[in-house]
Amino acid sequence: MRQFGLIGYPLGHSFSKKYFSEKFIKEGIANTGYENYPIADISEFPSVLATPGLEGLNVTIPYKEQVMAFLDEQSEGVKAIGACNCIHITDGKKIGYNTDAFGFRQSFQPLLQPHHRQALVLGTGGAAKAVQYVLTQLNIGYKIVSRNAVANGFTYDELTPALLQQYTIIINTTPLGTFPHTETAPDIPYQALSEQHYLYDLVYNPPLTRFLALGKEQGAATKNGADMLVLQAEESWRIWNRK
Numbered sequence: 624m625r626q627f628g629l630i631g632y633p634l635g636h637s638f639s640k641k642y643f644s645e646k647f648i649k650e651g652i653a654n655t656g657y658e659n660y661p662i663a664d665i666s667e668f669p670s671v672l673a674t675p676g677l678e679g680l681n682v683t684i685p686y687k688e689q690v691m692a693f694l695d696e697q698s699e700g701v702k703a704i705g706a707c708n709c710i711h712i713t714d715g716k717k718i719g720y721n722t723d724a725f726g727f728r729q730s731f732q733p734l735l736q737p738h739h740r741q742a743l744v745l746g747t748g749g750a751a752k753a754v755q756y757v758l759t760q761l762n763i764g765y766k767i768v769s770r771n772a773v774a775n776g777f778t779y780d781e782l783t784p785a786l787l788q789q790y791t792i793i794i795n796t797t798p799l800g801t802f803p804h805t806e807t808a809p810d811i812p813y814q815a816l817s818e819q820h821y822l823y824d825l826v827y828n829p830p831l832t833r834f835l836a837l838g839k840e841q842g843a844a845t846k847n848g849a850d851m852l853v854l855q856a857e858e859s860w861r862i863w864n865r866k
Contacts, residue, residue: 626676627863628658630668630690631683636802636828638852639681646860665689672717679863680710681856684798687723687749694719704756706749709859720862723753726855731757731794731823734844739821742792743768743777745809750825751796763792768809784815793838795824800832808833818842827852 629639643657660671665686671677672693682690687706691697694707700721701707707719742758742765744751751767758765767776777786787793793816799807816822822838825848835845 624676625655625678626658626674627656627679627681628660628671628674628677629681629683630660630662630671630686632661632663632685634659634661634683637683638827639683639856642853642856643860662686668693672712678712679859680712681859682708682710684748684750688752691719693717700724700756704749704752706752708749708753708855709862711862711865720859721753721756722855722858722862723750723851724756725858726851726853727754727825728757728760729854730846730848730850732761734821734823734846735761736821736844738819739792740764741790742766742794743782743787743790743811744794744796745811746796747773748796754794754796754825765792766790768811779810782811784812787812787815787820791819792821792823795822795826795832795834798826800824800829800834801826802828805829806833808837813837813841816841816843818844820844822846824848825851 637659640657640659647655687708691707695716696718698720701719704721709720709722711718742763744754744765745768747769767773772778795809799809816838820843822843822845824832824835826832827847827849830847839845
């Protein structure tokens with residue numbers, strides 16, 4: 624039996640297992656399974672690799688960067704981004720890819736307008752790195768926003784209404800607002816947003832996070848990460864089925 628799965632921690636509300644299990648049934652893909660592998664520490668990863676018939680894995684928080692030490696090969700995207708969320712296991716070789724970048728770009732681009740030239744990326748994790756990679760490809764300037772001071776960035780305390788006039792794209796890569804903590808949102812001056820702004824949230828559950836709802840109230844264009852998830856999942860499936 625061909626086996627695939629997802630590593631991360633925790634995995635209580637994972638999209639991937641439900642998506643792939645339904646896909647296998649709907650498309651009549653036989654003798655194929657997809658399981659969650661919640662590992663509390665990356666040191667448990669080798670036990671997952673011992674799963675019989677394992678051909679591919681998706682990787683989610685908090686292991687997109689840590690898992691790179693276990694790879695035999697890395698795609699150019701993984702090397703450039705510094706994060707891996709997809710592993711193809713073939714002939715015992717573990718090859719890492721980043722399908723987050725593909726999914727984000729395809730999902731993000733349709734709502735871009737000519738005045739969307741500067742972005743704020745909220746968060747510093749593996750997903751944020753994929754977002755930064757895509758923004759660079761699209762020639763969109765960006766700054767990182769973090770609780771602590773970072774190079775090429777701001778802290779949340781430094782975000783002023785005047786600053787938000789310059790940065791008309793705001794991308795949330797943090798888990799803030801994810802179910803069940805739907806009342807939370809990144810701490811930005813929402814009153815400074817306007818119809819010139821584009822807010823993108825990688826969170827997809829709930830579909831309308833507080834971050835997006837507050838932006839929508841100010842007339843901003845908004846989009847959640849649901850499309851991105853489907854696109855990156857399908858890209859993973861294409862990678863796993865390469866000969």
